[in-house]
């Protein structure tokens with residue numbers, strides 16, 4: 001069996017057409033969906049991510065602002081800006097670009113963002129909502145994986161899913177979202193003994209560990225769906241995921257490449273959450 005390679009760029013493009021149409025419909029009513037990104041300090045990787053978000057917003061008809069604080073800004077300065085953005089009715093989405101400098105409490109900042117503007121889905125209310133299936137905004141990366149599975153008509157209900165990686169932003173929410181769709185989910189992490197014992201049983205494997213070459217063909221059941229969230233730069237500068245792509249694609253039924261798989265969907269779901277925030281704010285007004 002040779003896997004179908006899932007084209008995340010094409011899926012993202014198709015989803016973004018719908019998002020842009022919704023943004024246009026709002027604009028026709030005099031409401032421009034708007035996202036504010038808060039950046040603290042200078043981080044080259046963050047600068048690239050923020051540039052991508054701003055460009056994607058522009059292409060979808062979403063207004064975006066970047067509020068850039070110096071690396072020595074105080075927590076209170078940032079918190080008061082977040083409170084002002086919460087009160088600003090022209091702002092529909094607020095996100096804090098992570099990582100933050102050591103002296104800033106990530107949780108305090110995230111908990112200050114109004115729940116109905118928390119388009120990254122990292123506020124405790126949204127995280128808790130995942131447990132009972134009532135999230136206001138699903139976090140963007142797992143939401144993107146879910147969209148990919150839906151787009152490819154891959155059934156989730158009743159399937160065995162193994163999520164490799166248990167971070168708060170990818171692995172754990174991914175597992176909860178798939179459980180909500182009635183999959184049987186195993187979550188693995190760095191201390192999992194015999195990872196292959198879990199992956200080999202899975203109909204769907206979602207890998208988000210940040211370890212190149214972690215998942216190889218003998219760990220995968222013939223015909224499984226393999227979604228690779230990992231982003232790793234090898235010493236030679238090559239970008240790879242966590243899955244041995246060439247080996248695993250000979251055995252899986254579907255596989256996402258890196259780059260061009262999950263990555264383009266993460267920003268897409270940020271756009272989706274921002275437009276959804278604007279639509280809800282309009283209905284509530």
Ligand code: NAP
Pocket residue numbers: 141164165166167168169170171188189190191192195208209210211214229230231232262263264266
């Ligand atoms: P993270 O916070 O470092 O978490 C990594 C998780 O993987 C942890 O739960 C860790 O276990 C687990 N892990 C590490 N080594 C493992 C091993 N050998 N076997 C099993 N589990 C292992 O990373 P993250 O933020 O979730 O991101 C994960 C990867 O996805 C990274 O490569 C990141 O760049 C990428 N990513 C991609 C996108 C995208 O848009 N495509 C978005 C976000 C992240 P412990 O909990 O035990 O430490």
